[in-house]
Amino acid sequence: GAVVSQHPSWVICKSGTSVKIECRSLDFQATTMFWYRQFPKQSLMLMATSNEGSKATYEQGVEKDKFLINHASLTLSTLTVTSAHPEDSSFYICSAPIAGNATDTQYFGPGTRLTVL
Amino acid sequence: GNSVTQMEGPVTLSEEAFLTINCTYTATGYPSLFWYVQYPGEGLQLLLKATKADDKGSNKGFEATYRKETTSFHLEKGSVQVSDSAVYFCALKGSYIPTFGRGTSLIVHP
DSSP: OOOEEEEOSEEEEOTTOOEEEEEEESSSOOSEEEEEEEOGGGOEEEEEEEETTSOOEEOTTOOTTTEEEEEEETTEEEEEEOSOOGGGOEEEEEEEESSSOTTOOEEEOOOEEEEEO | OOEEEEOOSOEEEETTOOEEEOEEEEOSSOOEEEEEEEOTTSOEEEEEEEOSTTOEEEETTEEEEOBTTTTBOOEEESSOOGGGOEEEEEEEEOSSOEEEOOOEEEEEEO
């Protein structure tokens, strides 16, 4: 099956620093990738849709200047949390459909645990 | 807009018990429906899916039937195991953006 990787799997940083999280589709091309934040008690919040070759589409309430998304190629999207603060501590997950079909299965990365001290 | 409603957890069962996790949805058009599972400390992975009305998705003993008349996609398993303990997410995907339920935690005791 399709594989999506994320790096790093966990990161601890100081308040005020920036952290970059990578999401890669390893065996397929992904023109679209989705970034989620998972809160305690399991709920998934869609943050933004990353589009290869164009600007990301952010969901309402998500600060685009704080959560920078770059879809550099058909296999890589990055999420940079700028000037991180303790309230940004969370589990960040990316997903990608394989291609084209609007009803494609989402393939998820294993997630990145961010802890901001 | 689209939405997915799941029963709140946690659902706590003994091994070999019957499982039902309810899921209902609101959507325009004819979305595909999915169940994803998240084991502790891991990302989500597809459990099963159905792409049109009356389709039944199945995998690892789990089943769910796409019921358009009741806008439901309930997850069932006849005999759960301790290894099924995880969080289960119901989801739909229509034209573009996937929509997820809040997740239901399942705890299975020996």
